[in-house]
Amino acid sequence: MYNTYLIRYGEIGLKGKNRPQFERRLMDNMSRALSKVGRAKVSRVYGRLVVESEIEPALVLERLQKVFGIVGVSPALRLPLDEDAVCVGALQALKDAVPGLQLSPGSPITFKVEARRSNKTFPKTSPELNGMVGGYLLDHYPGLQVDVHNPAIRVSVEIREKNAFVYAGVVPGIGGLPVGSSGRALLLLSGGIDSPVAGWMSMKRGIQIEAVHFHSFPFTGEKSLEKVRDLCRLLADYTARIKLHVVHFTDIQKEIQMHCPEELRVTIMRRMMFRLSTSIARQREALALVTGECVGQVASQTLESMRTITLVTDMPVLRPLVGMDKEEIIQRAQQIGTFETSILPYEDCCTLFLPKHPATKPVPAEAERAEEFLAVDDLLAGALERTVIEDITARG
Amino acid sequence: MTVREVYLDNSATTRPYPEVTRAVVEAMDENYGNPSSLHRKGVEAGRAVTRAREAVALSLGATPGDIIFTGGGSEAINLAVKGLAPGRRGRHVITTVVEHPAVLNACEQLKEQGVEVSLLPVNQTGVIDPEHLRAQLRDDTYLVSTMYVNNETGAVQPLADIAAVIADFRQSGGRLYWHVDAVQAYGKLPLRSKDLGVDLLSVSAHKVHGPKGVGALYAAPQTPLRPLVAGGGQEGGLRSGTENVPGIAGFGAAAAVIAREAGGAAAKIWSLKKQLVCGILAGAPGAVLNGPACRENDQCSAPHIANISFPGLPGEVLVHALEQHGIFVSTGSACSSRKKPGSHVLKAMGLGEHLLTGAVRFSLAPVNTAEEIDYAVAKTLAVVRELRLLYG
Structure with missing residues (x-):
């Protein structure tokens, strides 16, 4: 059975002096991801990250495929220091890596054996091992063909102190950087399709996310808040836990509805959300805001709107979806597992009180004039005071 | 605050009424046997189911042998609508536009099997006109399904008039069965299944202060039903699966209140x-x-x-x-x-x-x-x- 996993991490390798720090973060994240399913040992061996675990391989791979920073995982067989065992193991690894491998010589599959002997007490040298294992594989599969320069399959054999390791396949990971290696940011999470994807994409770049949600009970119900919690749980799968700040937004909504010109309501609402998010981010020592905005998608997402809204914050606002089309966003949401939850039909505060003709090109001066009717500071303080922080943990 | x-x-x-909760707990705590078992624990559990069946029958003006316990109101409705054998001529079903989705979607499934379904309209208060029913009846009509009380508006369908139309139809040689979805009427309106002249009638326990996940179908003798769930032959072969003894016992307790309060x-x-x-x-x-x-x-x-x-x-x-x-x-x-x-x-x-x-x-x-x-x-x-x- 496969009980050893070699972890491939592309990008971290490039980080000069920070490398040990990144690796430690990745090791912690892997340990945490695996701790939910059983015992696993994550260590750094011979300059590589290795996971050892007796957990069902499919389960291990599934968990590791949700850890940012991993480019690929090679499940390896741990074998006794014995020539026959190494040959049999290599054959097994090859068969698992190439499902449906043909016995007969039809269209040949090219391969190469890459043996490394760090334990010099083993009787065969590396070149001898290459020949021995390669010959054994060819005997069993005449359809194979050796190609040392550009093989389709690389069968690796490593002779170590106590054991030999054999592996052939690489299971792709999700790439990116280990979550936590790039600092913290606050995600404006609405419950729609876009914001969870924006959160995921920033986590992929190593950002630790906290989420803020603006709740307008009774205009939005308990079910819509539960949906936001569910989305947080799905995102937490990639990072173990997420803090969710639930802001009491009702009073602000009411005041805007009663005192601001209809076409500017969405603009003012977003400005209030950005102000609140900035305060929370500062308090939580987050370095940026993240939103699911995408240029031109709705009235509040024109460049004019974005400018008028963003003016109220001095924090960087990350918009990871800015280059994506709706279709791409939906595909990504499906891939990361948030789509089905996002499309549940509950009111969210963005669809509430939606004016028939929202301003698409609001200028800052009009927004400021409209806000003269609001006790902005008092409203912000009131909303922050009634903000509740929830700790959302990943699913089991 | x-x-x-x-x-x-x-x-x-x-x-749930406190006596319902007590009955459920008792069936889980002590009376946990399988009614099919030969030993004392089985016999006692079987007795609890029998008592509950009697209580439900009494509350519906029916005979205990005509009560089939199901996994809820929707299942009772599905058993009635989809379990009823169409007979040789039957290929037409009549129901109303205001039915619960359990009836409407069960009828949709019948359509997939080639059954034709007619939907009776309602007036602005949500009530059907029995004359519309009369106009829709055909030689090949084998099932009429009407609700008693609408779950959204509380509108009551004129069951006595519907019964009269059906009686006329039968007198002139028509052969059909009549199902009434009485889930919302149960415990609120007089429900004497025999007096109403229905062949099939569905009720649910949790709408009358009983537990969730249990309901009952009343089926008049000789109604040709086929089971939707195959298995060990419980409930006269019409609803296999080990009896939900706690749920049924709780249902019985709720039904006893209904019968008592009339x-x-x-x-x-x-x-x-x-x-x-x-x-x-x-x-x-x-x-x-x-x-x-x-x-x-x-x-x-x-x-x-x-x-x-x-x-x-x-x-x-x-x-x-x-x-x-x-x-x-x-x-x-x-x-x-x-x-x-x-x-x-x-x-x-x-x-x-x-x-x-x-x-x-x-x-x-x-x-x-x-x-x-x-x-x-x-x-x-x-x-x-x-x-x-x-x-x-």
């Missing part, structure tokens, strides 16, 4: 409904009662359901606003700003968009009090006044 709790969503589900509960709920409807309509300008008028003796309206529209206010927001005061009600049906499905029942009654989105259902139970209704009326009026400021 603890907000008081006034539960007025009794058509969604009800709070019509007493209905009179009490009627007065609560009048208090609620009059209070709200008098105090909230523009509010409209959907469905039949609130008159106790014209038998068009059930005593426990009042569907009221507040035009211009989203029903969903009203529900949440009342929830803040501890009052639990529901919308006509789930509805969001993105999709506007609206209630198929209210649509069938010809309600306009404004009434559809602003519909709220209050549903009462014998456990509610006049004082609770006073509170609910006052808070509803206050909430509507406040929301009017925002929604214009």
Whole structure:
């Protein structure tokens, strides 16, 4: 059975002096991801990250495929220091890596054996091992063909102190950087399709996310808040836990509805959300805001709107979806597992009180004039005071 | 601060009576045997099921042997609609546009098997015209399925008139079976299955202060039913699977209350409904009662359901606003700003968009009090006044 996993991490390798720090973060994240399913040992061996675990391989791979920073995982067989065992193991690894491998010589599959002997007490040298294992594989599969320069399959054999390791396949990971290696940011999470994807994409770049949600009970119900919690749980799968700040937004909504010109309501609402998010981010020592905005998608997402809204914050606002089309966003949401939850039909505060003709090109001066009717500071303080922080943990 | 709790969503589900909870707990704690077992534990569990069957039969004016326990009201309905054998000639089913989705979707499945389904329309109060039924009856009609009380509006279908039309049809040689979805009528209106002349009748325990996940189908003798669930042959072979003894025992306890109170509960709920409807309509300008008028003796309206529209206010927001005061009600049906499905029942009654989105259902139970209704009326009026400021 496969009980050893070699972890491939592309990008971290490039980080000069920070490398040990990144690796430690990745090791912690892997340990945490695996701790939910059983015992696993994550260590750094011979300059590589290795996971050892007796957990069902499919389960291990599934968990590791949700850890940012991993480019690929090679499940390896741990074998006794014995020539026959190494040959049999290599054959097994090859068969698992190439499902449906043909016995007969039809269209040949090219391969190469890459043996490394760090334990010099083993009787065969590396070149001898290459020949021995390669010959054994060819005997069993005449359809194979050796190609040392550009093989389709690389069968690796490593002779170590106590054991030999054999592996052939690489299971792709999700790439990116280990979550936590790039600092913290606050995600404006609405419950729609876009914001969870924006959160995921920033986590992929190593950002630790906290989420803020603006709740307008009774205009939005308990079910819509539960949906936001569910989305947080799905995102937490990639990072173990997420803090969710639930802001009491009702009073602000009411005041805007009663005192601001209809076409500017969405603009003012977003400005209030950005102000609140900035305060929370500062308090939580987050370095940026993240939103699911995408240029031109709705009235509040024109460049004019974005400018008028963003003016109220001095924090960087990350918009990871800015280059994506709706279709791409939906595909990504499906891939990361948030789509089905996002499309549940509950009111969210963005669809509430939606004016028939929202301003698409609001200028800052009009927004400021409209806000003269609001006790902005008092409203912000009131909303922050009634903000509740929830700790959302990943699913089991 | 603890907000008081006034539960007025009794058509969604009800709070179990204490004796129901006791019966369920007893069946789990002590009487945990399998009724099919030969030993004492099995016999005792079997006895609990028998007692419950007798209680349910009594509450329905039926014979215990005609009661089939199911996994709820929807399952009872499915067993009736899909389990009924069409016979040699049968290939046509008649039901109404205002049925519960359990009936409508079971009929959709029949369509896939080549059965033709006719839907009877309703008038603006949600009631069918029995003459429409007469006009739709054909030689190959084998099933008529009508509800007794509509779950959204409380409209009562004229069962006696429907029975007369069916009797005429049978007299002239027609062969059909009549199913009544009595889930919302059970415990509220007189239900003597034999007097009604129905062949099949479905009820659910959790709508009458019993546990969830258990219901019953009354089937008159000789009704040709086939099981939907195959297995060990429990419930006369019509519903295999080890009996849900705790659920059934709890159902029995709830049924015993219904049989004991007879019509007493209905009179009490009627007065609560009048208090609620009059209070709200008098105090909230523009509010409209959907469905039949609130008159106790014209038998068009059930005593426990009042569907009221507040035009211009989203029903969903009203529900949440009342929830803040501890009052639990529901919308006509789930509805969001993105999709506007609206209630198929209210649509069938010809309600306009404004009434559809602003519909709220209050549903009462014998456990509610006049004082609770006073509170609910006052808070509803206050909430509507406040929301009017925002929604214009």
